[in-house]
Amino acid sequence: MVFSLTESPNTDLSQVRLTIRNLQPQLVQWRRYLHQHPEIGFQEYLTTEFVSRQLQEWGIKHETGIAKTGIVATIEGTQPGPVIAIRADLDALPIQEQNQVEYRSLHDGFMHACGHDGHTAIALGTAYYLSHYREKIRGTVKILFQPAEEGPGGAKPMIEAGVLTNPKVEAIIGLHLWNRLPLGTVGVRSGALMAAVECFRCTILGKGGHGAMPEQTVDSVLVSAQIVTALQTIVARNINPLDSAVVTVGELHAGKALNVIADTAHFSGTVRYFDPQYQGYIQQRVEEIIRGICQAHNAKYELDYWHLYPPVINDPGITSLVQSVATQVVETPAGVVPDCQTMGGEDMSFFLQEVPGCYFFLGSANPAKDLAYPHHHPRFDFDETALAMGVEIFVRCVEKFSQQA
Ligand code: NI
Secondary structure, three states: OOOOOOOOOOOHHHHHHHHHHHHHHHHHHHHHHHHHOOOOOOOOHHHHHHHHHHHHHOOOEEEEEEOOOEEEEEEEOOEEEEEEEEEEEOOOEOOOOOOOOOOOOOOOOOEOOOOHHHHHHHHHHHHHHHHHOHHHOEEEEEEEEEOOOOOOOOHHHHHHOOOOOOOOOOEEEEEEEEEEEEOOOEEOOOEEEEOEEEEEEEEEEOEOEEOOOHHHOEOHHHHHHHHHHHHHHHHHHHOOOOOOEEEEEEEEEEOOOOOEEOOEEEEEEEEEEOOHHHOOHHHHHHHHHHHHHHHHHOOEEEEEEEEEEOOEEEOHHHHHHHHHHHHHHHOOHHHEEOOOOEOOOOOHHHHHHHOOEEEEEEEEEEHHHOEOOOOOOOOOOOOOHHHHHHHHHHHHHHHHHHHHO
16 A cells, blocks of 8 residues: 655654654554464464565565564665664464454464564554655665564574675664553663573473382372472572572373373473573473482483573663663653563564663553553454554664664
8 A cells, every 4th residue: 555654844753753653554454454364483474474565565674484484674774884784573372262353363373362463564654754854864674574483583693694794784773552551651671671581391201100109110190299399499409599580380290180290291391580590590490309309209200301582681882872762752751661571572682682782661551441451362362552652663763773883
């Protein structure tokens, strides 16, 4: 579709804002189309087709099929300057939507329950705006539409495909619509914003037998129970109390009858922490505890432990740029929540390991409109007013960064 950006004769501040506010109906339309057509990681074919069609219509140079279903759009300013990247994620979740809205998911069993439909719409709006104001950009803006943020992760394969090079990206920004913050706020901080994510699966191999004759068995249930309890001592006794970490066992399965001692038990869990110094250390403690307790009870174990995403760590310089832009956009310093942190994880972290940047939360909850369900909930939805705010923050960050560099 083609529509016109209305120019305003007012100051630059109002001009940017009014122009972007005029985009709001299109942002809502794009977001709702995407919301109706959710696709999970590395299967975002309709989604990328939609994004690509828009970019093509606006004459924006872009490459598709990167890391299977990723897209990189490149917008060159009229003057030479730095290269900044904006990152959005395309994927949805295997959740059956329970919202009764007219734009509810048309794909049974799948839903944009995390707001990535909004991220893609915001990135599209930013691309649209910037491509119409190339004279305002010094340098180049790359917009990275990545697949599979919800897992197994599309950021890493995008980096391996070279999206941060040629031209070399010097700074990167990204946002997550955030229902833990009200509409009209931005949560951002320098340093760790989101936690590292590690996962494990363990099988305890005991010896089954009669529930009344335990002396002939190795009870996998008892061994697992001790391990699950002892794993909590990692956070309580191995981590510096001034740091934050979580060890959660989310699954525990064993046994089939009340009078039979189970020969095997399975449990699995996730580990979170902010400080990269704990990478490897918590894994080591998990294995030591499992090994030690199994040894004490003559059981065996199989452990599978993997590192999903590193912590999301923001660069101080780019963060203060985002903070000052956000203050301008939300129009009140109190609207910028300074020490926002969550133990949730994000593969934006891989980009931030390569390039200085900033990831931030854009408040999107509006309880008065019943738009405050948590992310990944079957009734998750957000206040679409946040879409234009997201575009404005991105656009102003690009302008400010290219002026500073
Ligand atoms: Ni998400």
